[in-house]
Amino acid sequence: MSTQKKKNFKIEAFKHRAELEPNYAEKTWKILEHAIQEIYNHNASGLSFEELYRNAYNMVLHKYGEKLYSELVNTMRGHLHQLSRYVEGTQGGFFLEELNREWEDYKKALQMIRDILMYMDRTFVPSSKKPPVNDLGLNLWKDYIAQSLIIQVRLEHTLLELIEQERTGEVINRGLMRNVIQMLKELGPSVYQEDFERPLISQSAYFYRAESQKSIECCDCGDYLKKAERRLTEETERASHYLAEATGKMLQNVVEREMIANHMQRLVQRENSGLVMMLEDDKYDDLSRMYRLFNRVPEGLTTIRDVMTGHIRETGKQLVTDPEKSKDPVEFVQRLLKEKDKYDKIISSAFDNDKTFQNALNSSFEHFINLNPRSPEFISLFVDEKLRKGLKEVREEDVEAVLDKVMILFRYLQEKDVFEKYYKQHLAKRLLSGKSASDEAERSLIVKLKTECGYQFTSKLEGMFTDMRTSQDTMKGFHASQPPVMMERQPGLPVLVLTTGSWPMQAITACNLPSEIHWVCERFKAYYLGTHSGRKLSWQTSMGSADLKAVFGKGQKHELIVSTYQMCVLMLFNTSDHLSYKDIEEATAIPAADLKRCLQSLACVKGKNVLCKEPMSKDILAGDRFCINERFSSKFFKVKIGTVAAQKESEPEKQETRQRVEEDRKPQIEAAIVRIMKSRRVLDHNNIVAEVTKQLQSRFLPNPVVIKKRIESLIEREFLERDKVDRKMYRYLA
Amino acid sequence: KNHLLSLFSHLFSNPTNPNPDNNPPSRTRPIHVNSAILAAKSPFFHRLFSNGMLESSIPTSPVSLPIHSSEEPTLLDLLRYIYSGTLPFPTTRNPFALLNLLVAADKFEVTSCVSYC
Helix, strand or coil: CHHHHHHHHHHHHHHCCCCCCCHHEEEEEEHHHHHHHHCCCCCCCCCCHHHHHHHHHHHHHHCCCCHHHHHHHHHHHHHHHHHHHHHCCCCCHHHHHHHHHHHHHHHHHHHHHHHHHHHHHHHHHHHHHCHHHHHHHHCCCCCCCCCCCHHHHHHHHHHHHHHHHHHCCCCCHHHHHHHHHHHHHHHHHHHHHHHHHHHHHHHHHHHHHHHHHHHHHHHHHHHHHHHHHHHHHHHCCCHHHHCHHHHHHHHHHHHHHHHHHHHHHHHCCCCCCCHHHHCCCHHHHHHHHHHHCCCCCCCHHHHHHHHHHHHHHHHHHHHHCCCCCCCCHHHHHHHHHHHHHHHHHHHCCCCCHHHEEEEEEEHHHHHHHCCCCCCCHHHHHHHHHHHHHHCCCCCCHHHHHHHHHHHHHHHHHHCCCHHHHHHHHHHHHHHHHCCCCCCCHHHHHHHHHHHHCCCCHHHHHHHHHHHHHHHHHHHHHHHHCHHHHHHHHHHCCCCCCCCCCCCCCCCCCCCCCCCHHHHHHHHHHHHHHCCCCCCCCCCCCCEEEEEEEECCCCCEEEEEEEHHHHHHHHHHHCCCCCEEEHHHHHHHHHHHHHHHHHHHHHHHHCCCCCCEECCCCCCCCCCCCEEEECCCCCCEECCCCCCCCCCCCCCHHHHHHHHHHHHHHHHHHHHHHHHHHHHHEEEEEHHHHHHHHHHHCCCCCCCCCHHHHHHHHHCCCCCCCCCCCCCCCCECCC | CEEEEEEECCCCCCCCCCHHCCCCCCCCCCCCEEEEHHHHHHHHHEEEECCCCCHHHCCCCCEECCHHHHHHHHHHHHHHHHCCCCCCCHHHHHHHHHHHHHHHHHHCHHHHHHHCC
């Protein structure tokens, strides 16, 4: 029964289309149009959704979709036309509010219209390739309102003006801004970009250009940067409140370009407040702000780095070349360390530990430290000061820290071999006079040098320590071999057997030792050569020291700590009261320069003048006569006499050291050339120079002229030959 | 919103009139439904219960859905489908009933039912 009924219904359904009332479509549309008007008039709550949906459904079902759609367009156009008149007519300040309210209403109404025409949207619209109701509504809004001639200009102008007002410190209705700008976004990215974003960017550029011009005239660098930073945060904040994210980025770019990039040079080079000032006054906050801001623009960090490098080099150069400042080597190095600490701290606390800044700092130091050829010597002297005992009671960790810092300076040195030379001398003095404060600290520094420059660099230094140790054993053996009676009668003779080559030794200038000593020396020599056959033992009298017990005129007893030379001189006075310079020179055979210095320290130093000199004067002349100062007194029992402490070298000594260094370099350069040629067989001149320089870099920077000389010498000795055709090519002969 | 609404069915004597609003209902059948379940399956019901027009402006008042008397079984089938996701045996075996159901499902945009049919 029911099947039958349905069947009938279906058949009839096909038929009854023809039976529709003639004005069916018109009547139905009127119902819908009325409803749409009611929706626009905020009377939607009286309409039946079901009824309207059904009517629209039926219209589409009965092939009136086209009519429905075009009538809808007409109705919407009519409504928008009225609306645009109304919006255009709003008075000044309420323009945005009105526009926003109309927009909100329009959107709500559009939503309802879309709902009742849902079926059309779903079936008719896709098949007829028309925009769906929602898009249609937005497009029409765009045409009639947002992009209508008058409203578009007014809207853009109002928005930009409000933003400018906010930039100058006024409070604006951010919610309203957000809504209106959101409307532009909803109308499509091109509307937002064309009608708002682009004008905003150019207006902002103009605004910030003007502001930066004004600020840079009247603010110092630090204040200006503070301002720029504040502007950047403001723009970020503004974007987060009512702009698109991309616009925020663009505005930041504008601020970066107009306020920073365009004024970088002027900012950093500003006198009295620029980068140099900040560096000098350790203004970490300002520096770190500058770093942050400049980091945002291209070439920004390079600008900072260049100025910083220039400044470090300039101040460094003054530091190392000022003759006043290089008078005291320890002070000199201390200043370098202080400078290094200062910039380390700046880089770590203000420049985010930037690697490129650290590199710039390093290269600057390398540059200016090597401007002073005496830097290696001074650094060694500084270490000597720190490692010598008795000067200051320093804790071990402190010494370690200082040594680490010194190693940093050492790394900057180009002439590391010069440092080695001086270090060897100073270390020898420390070891031989027993003044090394701590074996551990000495070793630790050598380990550091070893890790820095390799085994070769420190092997001789380590040899010195080995010598010290074996000498102790040798002495034990020697004492054991002597009959005890002898030991008591003869003076104690601690001998240090030093390997030639490991120690910095001057040409042997043997002096005549007092017979007591001489005798013991001979016994030791006999013992030593007895146990180590085939060796040669010579006495380095210029490096030794001695403790003497002396009794003066009124019975004052003192122990004098003197050098070997001084001992030789003083021992002479055991047998005679008065001696002339000539007598002493003859008896001891000490070289004249050394003798003069030694006599000076015995006779002319106040408080330590164990000898009297005639005539009294500061200098030692050949005609002077000497006698024991019987009235000598000192509040100390032990009196240390004129030990020549490690000092800055005098000019001729410096020359001499320099020469020795140059001499030492020759075989190293030659060895490098031979090593290179052995593997390459044939190579041209420039490449050899380059490779030799590279190989020796860790020790010193060889001079190309010297390399050329070495090559010539090797050709002479037939290690190499010139190519017969190309004279610039060398060939290895083996 | 999980409140229950009663659904009135208007049944019409003249099946040829597509616009039944002027005719008084021949029969009213209240059906208790859950608006959330209907809204979940059909955009039509979703908007019906929420878009601010007459039906949704007073939440407690009944919502009427005028239909032809012949459509009543179809509508009940559709509601059944919306609740259970399946159809009763007689309907699935009846091609006419299925056809009607398909039309109704299309009207109310019960997409899952359209594909089920």
